[in-house]
Amino acid sequence: MIEIIDVSKTYSAGGVKAVDGMNLKIEPGKIFGFLGPNGAGKSTTIKMLTGLLLPDQGNIRINNIDILKEPIKAKTIIGYVPDEPVFYEKMSGAQFLGFIADIFRMDAGSRAAAAAIAEEFGIGDKLGEAVSSYSHGMKQKLSITAALMHNPEVFILDEPITGLDPQSAFILKTKMRELCKQGKTVFFSTHVMEVAEKICDEVGIINKGRIIVRGDLNEIRAGQASGPDDSLESIFLELTNEHIDIN
Numbered sequence: 001m002i003e004i005i006d007v008s009k010t011y012s013a014g015g016v017k018a019v020d021g022m023n024l025k026i027e028p029g030k031i032f033g034f035l036g037p038n039g040a041g042k043s044t045t046i047k048m049l050t051g052l053l054l055p056d057q058g059n060i061r062i063n064n065i066d067i068l069k070e071p072i073k074a075k076t077i078i079g080y081v082p083d084e085p086v087f088y089e090k091m092s093g094a095q096f097l098g099f100i101a102d103i104f105r106m107d108a109g110s111r112a113a114a115a116a117i118a119e120e121f122g123i124g125d126k127l128g129e130a131v132s133s134y135s136h137g138m139k140q141k142l143s144i145t146a147a148l149m150h151n152p153e154v155f156i157l158d159e160p161i162t163g164l165d166p167q168s169a170f171i172l173k174t175k176m177r178e179l180c181k182q183g184k185t186v187f188f189s190t191h192v193m194e195v196a197e198k199i200c201d202e203v204g205i206i207n208k209g210r211i212i213v214r215g216d217l218n219e220i221r222a223g224q225a226s227g228p229d230d231s232l233e234s235i236f237l238e239l240t241n242e243h244i245d246i247n
Contacts, residue, residue: 001154001185002026002049007058008209009044018044019055020209026187026202029180033200034189035232037240041209042189043083046158049187050080063153076104079152083159083189085143093118093127093134093142097149104150114149121145121168137163144172155179157188161195173199193233203232207240 004024010017019041026032036042047053048060051071060067067074087096097118101111118124121141126134134142140163147155155176161169176186176199190196196203197217204214213220217232 033196036206079147089132
């Protein structure tokens with residue numbers, strides 16, 4: 001469902017190589033957790049997956065669609081929740097969802113489903129208000145609703161739990177699992193190790209633009225000098241510390 005092939009990205013300012021020769025393949029029906037310290041290359045990878053950034057080299061395929069050659073076709077099957085949602089603030093929540101529905105050419109039934117999702121996240125009665133009046137958490141819920149409303153084949157999220165109340169976080173995790181049961185794929189970055197440990201089928205840890213380990217938690221434990229009961233957090237800290245230059 002997601003395939004990253006020899007992908008690299010360097011930012012010209014300072015020549016920082018944010019992603020360095022990454023190769024990654026994620027099968028359908030999986031929740032994949034993408035972990036790494038700040039500046040490791042997580043958000044850059046996600047922006048290339050969604051077509052917001054172009055790689056300097058390499059290839060990315062979403063459900064066998066080359067996102068570089070057919071970006072619009074690829075984006076029609078992606079739902080994306082960025083780390084900092086951006087809106088037309090003067091629109092109401094309903095107008096924004098209508099705008100997204102028009103982009104995806106959704107029918108009336110799908111539009112009604114969007115209102116139901118908003119209701120689940122507790123913002124159904126706020127859709128008539130301007131987005132500028134929303135709190136950070138409400139904006140996050142609106143962004144998640146917009147990303148889910150066209151029933152995407154690939155659901156990509158960058159730090160989605162931030163700003164959500166516990167009930168909304170639970171609803172989001174439930175929806176992530178429901179998508180996977182339908183044979184779809186969820187790719188999300190998070191700093192909350194407990195969340196990744198509980199809901200991910202696989203995780204990948206990135207540092208300095210390279211994936212340093214991937215697999216399910218048992219596989220990762222088996223490959224490290226870790227005890228059978230070590231938490232993902234302790235493994236993460238051990239691995240990333242090994243790859244950080246102190247001097």
